[in-house]
Amino acid sequence: MSEQPPPHIARLIPRLELTGTERILELGAAPGVAVAAIGPQLTGDGHLTALDRSAVGVRRIRERNRALVDAGRVSVVEQDLTTLAPEPPGRFDLIFASNVNVFWTHPRKANVDVLAALLAPGGRLRLFYGYGPGDGAGSGRDTGSLVAATLHDCAALTTVTVDDAGPTLQVSAAQKG
Numbered sequence: 001m002s003e004q005p006p007p008h009i010a011r012l013i014p015r016l017e018l019t020g021t022e023r024i025l026e027l028g029a030a031p032g033v034a035v036a037a038i039g040p041q042l043t044g045d046g047h048l049t050a051l052d053r054s055a056v057g058v059r060r061i062r063e064r065n066r067a068l069v070d071a072g073r074v075s076v077v078e079q080d081l082t083t084l085a086p087e088p089p090g091r092f093d094l095i096f097a098s099n100v101n102v103f104w105t106h107p108r109k110a111n112v113d114v115l116a117a118l119l120a121p122g123g124r125l126r127l128f129y130g131y132g133p134g135d136g137a138g139s140g141r142d143t144g145s146l147v148a149a150t151l152h153d154c155a156a157l158t159t160v161t162v163d164d165a166g167p168t169l170q171v172s173a174a175q176k177g
């Protein structure tokens with residue numbers, strides 16, 4: 001029987017608006033629960049690269065998603081996103097992350113210019129925060145504004161929006177193309 005994703009992951013999956021054929025990069029993907037939920041939806045050229053800087057985390061992603069990795073639907077990469085290179089450019093239609101804090105804690109390190117370069121023209125960047133009701137936008141700081149400011153600083157991104165209406169905070173942008 002397939003594993004049920006935790007609620008914060010179950011909430012974000014529909015907000016990715018997947019057709020299944022996207023080339024996707026998930027940042028901070030350990031322990032691989034979003035990978036397990038998205039992988040079976042992929043079809044055609046659809047592919048998911050799951051990146052995390054933690055060796056233990058990467059092992060957990062691989063263990064949880066062995067069949068998807070073996071089938072070539074999922075690649076797992078041990079890498080710090082702050083030192084990611086923009087090679088080859090334009091290789092993803094969607095980059096997303098859940099609860100990866102560098103975008104508001106260390107905006108200059110967040111490597112947003114490289115993430116934008118990795119997106120295909122019109123490609124989407126979606127960043128999610130929060131684990132449950134009252135946790136996303138309401139933890140005493142305005143995470144949405146801080147993350148949006150980080151994305152606004154990148155000339156290659158456009159249409160930066162913050163959706164803090166629900167239990168999951170979502171900050172989105174698109175590659176200018």
Ligand SMILES: C[S@@+](CC[C@H](N)C(=O)[O-])C[C@H]1O[C@@H](n2cnc3c(N)ncnc32)[C@H](O)[C@@H]1O
Binds near residue numbers: 029031097099101
């Ligand atoms: C708080 S956990 C969130 C895990 C999962 N995305 C979720 O929402 O349940 C943050 C994850 O992002 C990873 N991470 C944090 N900063 C990172 C960075 N600079 N580069 C790559 N991975 C990072 C951590 O190793 C950890 O697995």
